Each structure stands twice: as structure tokens, then as C-alpha cells.
Amino acid sequence: MKKILLIVLTLIFSVQVKAQNSKISIAIKEHIKARIDNQVNVGVAVGYVDVDTIELFSYGKTALENGTKVNEQSVFEIGSISKTFTATLLALKVNSGEMSLDDPASKYLPKSVKLPTRNGKKITLKHLATHTSALPRMPYNFAPENPKNPYADYTTEQLYAFLNSCQLTYNIGEKSEYSNLGMGLLGHILELQSGKTYEELIIEHIANPLQMNDTRLVFTDAMKSRLAKGHAGLSETDNWDIISLGGAGGIRSTVNDMLKYVQANLNSDKIDSKLHNAMSLAHKTAYKNETQRSEMALAWHVENGKFLLHNGATGGYTAMIALNKAENKGVIVLSNNNESIDPVGIKIMMPTYPLQPILPSIAPIIAKTIKDQGIEEAIIFYKKTKAEKPNDYNFKEEELNTLGYQYMADGKKDIALEIFKLNVAEHPNASNPYDSLGEAYLDRGNQELAISNYKKSLALNPANENARQVLKKLNAEVKEEVVEVSQEMLDTYVGKYELAPTFHIVITTKDGKLLLQATGQPQFEIFPSDNNKFYLKVVEARVEFNANSKGEIESLTLFQNGQVIPGQRVE
Template identity: 70%
Template sequence: MKKLLFIALTLLLSFQVKAQDSKIPTEVKEYIQSRVENQINVGIVVGYINGDTVNYYSFGNTAIENGTPVNKESVFEIGSISKTFTATLLALKVNSGEMSLDDPISKYLPKTVKVPTRNGKEITLKHLATHTSALPRMPDNWSPANDKNPFQDYTYENLYSFISNYKLTRDIGAEKEYSNVGMGLLGHILELQSGKTYEELVIENIAKPLQMDDTRLVLTQTMKNQLAKGHDGLSETENWDIITLGGAGGIRSTVSDMVKYIQANINANTIDSELHNAMALAHKSAFKSEEQNAEMALAWHIENGSFLMHNGATGGYCAMSAIDKASKRGVVVLTNSNENVDAIAIKLMVPSYPLKPIKPSIAKVLAKEIKVNGITKAIAFYKEAKTKQANNYNFEVEELNTLGYQLLAEDKKDIALEIFKLNVAEFPEASNPYDSLAEAYLENGEQELAIENYKKSLDLNPANDNARDVLKSLKVDIKEVTVSKEMLESYTGKYQLAPTFAITITTKEGRLFLQATGQPQFEIFPSDYNIFFLKVVEARVEFNANSKGKIDSMTLFQNGQVLPGKRVE
């Protein structure tokens, strides 16, 4: 399965702000260079703000083939950083008295739209802006005709239908659950209230005042000329046209423009203007949960009480922004690859943060071997290299997966199929290789083998909605598991997996939750009576009983690791 992104999760770090040089360190520059040279990212551009000083650094190209060097004027998709623009627009309306954070969203939607309620409580604008509306991450009627541009055909009618027919599964305002559809809906409500499109609101209220001429939803001719082409792995991919849910992730911009935006946010409390005052309101804490170890402003994630951040990703791009208003520092990092660049921003904001050394991708070497010596000898080369040169190359599961999709894009289906088979053989406990192999089989017209591998992928990772959806489309029955409240209660407690690392299991309203040391709380879902999986990462836990039938341990399976833990409370 190729990555289908719209948001990267908030970073779970303890940020410690220290004085540092205003310049971008050589270590960061070399790290960026190594990411590009090893084809993890195609191009990366950084803007770092320290007080009145701004430093830029760029490396790489606008495309793998026939690209030109990226720079601070190159145009990228910023994905979910768009949500902070939506929050700023809402704050402008609140400060002007036109709207209130406590307004129910039904006040602004057409009367034909039936907004879901729960226990007599209505969803408000504040709930949408803080991801506490109890709406899901994505609408359940989102079925793109083109996975490479998946939001292009999602209409306002689709959105209204989803809202009118969705049944809330948790209490409104009780907890944070990241919702793209919720923030997209908020952007549309701003359209309805103002009588203007979301893009017009962004341009009029943010882009023009800050002279951000290359920040738009729809590419201007100038922006097209400066566009850094998006890449899915090693393959160039389509841009995402997000209009109906534009408030959740539809903006394109440049590092030059985004630096202006970050600077305005840094100065929100020191400059008296409508825009700066709105930004200041958007920065205020609006939701905090000790259980989830989470704090939200309006769209912005808050770390350690004052650090503001938001990142984002679309099919061919990743982005990261962070602000420390107290020290007047900020950063924005944009890349034209769907490979996360958060670490670069973190390093600039937190100098003690360690950057993981980059190894050359085995996929790049293997691609040359295939071209020169053919697939059979290339596979033999891979196996020998993995044995004798394990420390010289990156052999992680996504390397072969990325190469397989590159070969599919080049219409080399037979070779791609062999690469996906190799990936399954090398990583038999990972879900994604089976999903990718199944996709290749399906594209090759081998439906039975596709079904077999989609099932295996789903067994390993029940959170794989792609496999679930494809199997349903092929009329394959999917087993749904329910676990009694009594059995859920038997799993609650604290499990020690390491001297300083434990997992606490709790229940609420017939649902099971997991919280690791220093991490937010996440819901876990059953795939068997004693096996549960997470949706935020590919991981699962298994509860184990002793000879007397009492649950006395659990095992965490994640990233190829098997971590047992004894129940201590």
C-alpha cells in the first residue's frame, strides 16, 4: 500500500528551549544533503527564524528527472498546516463579533443538513477547531476515483450527506480525535458565513496583508512555473486538488511566504492589528486532556504549555512548522516528497535532539542491478548484500516497497511483482508488504492471490482500512470482532515493559485505551478476544493469561519488535 497522507501526528517530545546560533548548523545542512543524495527526499527547503534574523537553506531539485534546484520561492503543498490558516480565519470572525466559538455548527449549515448530536450536546465551532467534535478522521463516504488526486471529486453534497448520516460514537468535547473532515467542514462554514470561497478568505485576510503572493489553493501561473513536483517515493505523482475540504489541507505555498506567516504568528502578542490579534486568539489553549497528554489551541498543537506546532503531508509532499513565541524562534521545512521532515525542524528548535544517520537506500542500488543484470541476479545481490553489508545500506521494509511502486509506475509489472514478493519474504510479519503484493496481483488480474494477500495484511494489521475496503469491494466477508465489557475490564492495569517504560490500559464506555509512558492515550481495537491493534501506528498488543485464567502479562508488537510486559498494577 502506498502512503496516503493528510496529516502527520503531533510529535511526542519534551521540548527544552535553549539559546543557540541564529544560523542553520552544518550538521543540519549535511543531514539534509544526505537525505536528498540517498533519494529519501527529492528537494528540501528550510526557513529558520531567530529573533529578527532569518536564514534559509535549500538542497535538491524540483523533480528527480530534469528538475531545477529548489529554493525559498519553490512552491510546495503544505498539507495540514492549512488548518492553522483556518483557525486564524475563525479567530478573525470571533474577534469581530460575527461568530462565537460556542456557536453550534448547525447555525451556519443549510437546514437540510442534519447535524449529529450526542447526549443532548451539539457540535460547536470550537469543537471543530480543537479536534474534539467526535467526528472521525475522514468521512465514511470518501471514495476517490483517482487515488493520486483523492479529494478532487469530493463534493459539498458528499460532505452534507456524510454529516447528515453520521452517528457519533463518543461524547462531543470529551477527547481529542484528529479530524480532517471536521476542519474541512469548519473551512466550509467560514465560506457559508462570509459568502466567499475559502481561498478568497485566505487571500484577503492572510496572504495579502502579509504579502504572501504565492500562497493559494489554486496554482497561479507564477506558482506553476515555480512548482516543485510532488513525489511518492521515487515516482513523480499528481498534485492534490482539495477544494471542498480545503480548510483541512488545500494550501500551496513557498518557504519565503511561510516565513512571513510564522513571523506574524511569533509577533501575535506584540503587534496590534486585526490579523495579529486573531493569531493571538488562535494560540490560546482551548482544550487540555491529562488522560490523553494532549493540549490544543485553535488548530495548533501545544507542547509543554507554550510551544506551537503543526505538520502536514499530502500524496507527494511533507511539511513542518514550529513556533516558540517566548524566544521569538520559528521554523518551516517543506519537501516535495512524502517522506517526513519533522526531525529537521525539531533539531533547529531543540539542538540536543539527535539526528539519525542516513544510510544509502538499497532500493537505489537494486534498481541499477535490475537494469544491468536483470531481476533474478538483482534479487541474489540483495540477499547477499543484506547478509554481508547490513550496515552499509538502508534495508528497512519501505525500501523495497518504494522500488516496487516505481516499477509499477514504469509499467514493469512482472518485475514489480517479484520485488513485492521479495519484500513479503524478507518481512513476513509486516502488514504493508502483503498489501502492496496484493495490489500488484490485482493490477495483474490475479484476483484470488490478491484476496489471499489482502487477508494476510489485514490479519497482521487490522487497522489497514485499505485492505478492508478492497476486500469489501471484492465481496469478501470481513470478520468483525466484539469483546464484552467484562473481558475489557479484565485487561485494565499497568504493564511494565522496561525499567522506565510501562503501558497503562483503561476502559471507557465499552472501549479500551492504551497509554505508554510519556505518550498520549490512544484507543485500541479488537482483532480477537485478547488481541488489540492501534490505528495511529502499525502496532498491536496481546493480553496473556496465567494457568489460573487471570491476565498477568501483555506483549507489544511494533516495528518488528516483540516486547513482553508483566502486569504490575
């Protein structure tokens, strides 16, 4: 299943730039360079600002094929960072007296739309802005015709139809559970209240006052000419056109523009007073749950009572923004592929944060060996190199997986099949290699081996909906094994686990379910495959809880994207 350094110094608000004591250190630049050179990311652009320094750095290409160098004017999708813009618009309306955070959201919707309630309580604008509305992450009638541009055909009529049929599964305001639907609805409500489109509101109240001329939902011709094309892995993918739910993640921008936004949020007293007051309101804690160990401002995630954070991801882009108002510093990081760049932003904000070394991929070397000596010699070489030089190259499962799909796309299906076989042999406990091997067998018409491998993939990752759907189409029996874990055992896993100085996983339990929430990210239910092993359905990831000699849970291990990341229990 598919899965030369440029430093630019600029002035915003007439701040003097100091070249010494660079906050985007040489180590960070080398880390970014290694990400691009080793094909972890395609292009990365970074901006940093503090009280008297502004720095920009970019490296990589706007596209792997015939791309130009990314720079501070390259256009990216910022995904869910758009939610902080939506919160700022709401705060403007609240401060002007046009709206109240306690207003029922239904007040602004057509009378034909019946927003769900629960136990007599209504969803308010504040609930939408803090992910406490009890609305699901996405509407259940979301069925995109083009999965590569999934929001493009979702209409307002479909949104209303869903809201009229939606039934809430827990109490409003009870907990913070990330909802693109909720924030998209808030953006739509702002449209209805103002009589203007979400994009028009962004331009009028934020982009124009801050001179952010490349911040839009719809590409201008100038933005198109500087577009950093999105990539899923190393393959170009479509842009996401998010219109009806634009408030959840529809904005495109540049590092130059986003640095203006960062500085406005930090030094909001230097901007228009209305915008200053709105940003100040959006930064205030609006929801805090000690049991859930979560704290939310309006759209902004609050970490350690110190950082305001948000990241973003669409099909071909990742983004991260962080503010430390006490120290008057902030960062924006944008990338044009779907590999998270959060560690780069965290490292800039917290220099003690340890960046993981980036190793060169083994895939290009294997490809050259195939070309020069054939697939059999390449497999021998791979195994020998992995045994003798395990720390010299990146041998993670996705390296061979991506290589296999490249040969599939080139019509070299025999070579692809052998690579997928090798990946399964080298990573027998990973789900995705079996899925890919199953696809390769199915492409060759071997249904028996396709079914066998899809079943193995599904057994390792019960959340692999792709495998489940393929097996159904092949009329293959799929056994649903239900693992039940006692509430007493679930309670032993509750706590906070540190995977890095500013990155934690918080485990809670409710109604017999175990819930996981990572720093600055939504909360998700995790499902048991064994007493101490759980998996996520929203992404291919799993966690395993580890006990000490006394039987006490002291850590967890996160398995995701070929990475094995331990987390010590700290609370």
C-alpha cells in the same frame, strides 16, 4: 501495495540577519542532504526565525524527472497547517464581535441542514476549532472518483447530506479527536458568515497583510511555474484540490511566505493590530484533557505547555510548523513527497533531539547488479551484502518494494516478481511485501498464489483494506478473527511513552477501546491482534507493549514504514 547547498538569508519586518551560530546547523543540512541523496525525500525547504535571525535552506529537486532545484520560492501543499489559518480567521471574527466561540455552529448553516446534537448539547465553533465536536475524522459519504485527488469532487451538497444523517458516537466536548470534517466545516461556516470564499478570506485577512503573494488555494500562473511536484514515494502524484473542505487543508505556499507567517505568529505586535490580536487568541489554550493528556489552542496543538505545533500531509507532500513563543523562535519545513519531515523541524527547535542516520538505499545497487549480471546474481548479492554489511545500506522493506514497482511499471514483470518474492523472504512478518507479491501474481493470472499472499498480508495487518477488497473480488473466503482483551489488561497499557525528547505516544482507554495519540497528531483507536499487540487502521502501523520481569508494562515498540522504534514509559 505502493507505497550544491543553497543558503538564502532574507529580511522580514526589517529584522537584522546574523550569520554566526547558525540554527540550521551543518549536521541538520547534512541530514537533509542525506535524505535527498538516499531517496528518502525528493526536495526539502526549511525556514527558521528567532528574535534577530532568519535562515533558509533548501536541497533537492522539484521533481525526480526533469526537476529543478527547490528553493525558498518553490510552491508546496501545506496540508493541515491550513487549519491554523482557519483558526486565525475565526479569531478575527470573534474579536470583531461578529461571531462567538460559543456560538452553535448550526447558527450559520442553512435551515435545511440539521447539525447533529447529543444529549441536548450542540456543537459550537469552539468545538470545531479544537477537534472536540465528536464529528468523525471524515464524512462517511466521502468516496472520491480519483483517489489521487480525493477531495476534488466532494461537494457542499454531499457535506450537507452527511451532516443531516450523522449520528454522534460520544458526547460533544468529551475528548479531542482529530476531524478534518470538523475543521473543513468551520472553514465553510466562515464562508457563509462572510459571503466570501475561504480563499478570499485567506487573501484578504492574512496573505495580503503579510505580503504572502504565493499563498493560495488555487494556483496562480506564477505559482504553477515554481511548483514542486508532489511524490508518493518516488513516483509523481496528483495535487490535492481541496475546495469544499478547504479550511482543513487546501492551502499551497512557499517557505518564503510561511516564514512571514511564522514571524507574524511570534512577533504579532509588529503587524496589524487586528491580526495581532487574532493570532494571540488562536494561541491560547482552549481545551485541556488531563486523562487524554492533550492540550489544544484554536487548531494549534500545545506540547509540554511550551510549543505550538502543527504538521500537514497530502498525497504528495509533508509539512511541519513549530513555534516557541517564550523563546521567540519558530520553524517551517516543507517537502514534496509523503515521507514525514517532522524530525527536521524538531531538531532545529530542540538541538538535543537525536536524528536517526540516513543510510543509502540498497535498491539502486541491486538495480545496477540486475542490469549487469541478471536477477539471480542480484539476489545472491543482496543476501550477501545484507549479511556482511547490515549497517552500510537501508535494507528496509520499502526499498525492495519500490524497486519492484519500478520494474512493474517498465513492463519487466518477471524481475518484479522475483524482487517481491525476495522482499517477502527477507521481511516475513511485514504485511506490505505479501500484498505486493499478491498483486504481482494476480497480474500474471495466478489467482491461487495471489489469494494466498493477500490472505497472509491481511493476517499480519487486519487493517489492510486493499487486501480485503481484492479478496472479495476474487470471491475468496476471508475469516474475521476477533481478539478480545479484558479491560483490566487494557488499563495496564495506559500511559505516556517517550520515543524522542519531543515525541510521545499517549495511550488511553475508553468503553473497552484502546486509544493512541502521538505528539501533534490525531487520536486513533488501536485494535488487538493479540493480548499485547495492537494495530492501526488509518495507517499501516502497529504497537507492541513490553513487560519487565515483574510483569509491569515498561515500554512499547512502534512498527511503521519498516522502522522499529522503542518508547520508554514515562508516566
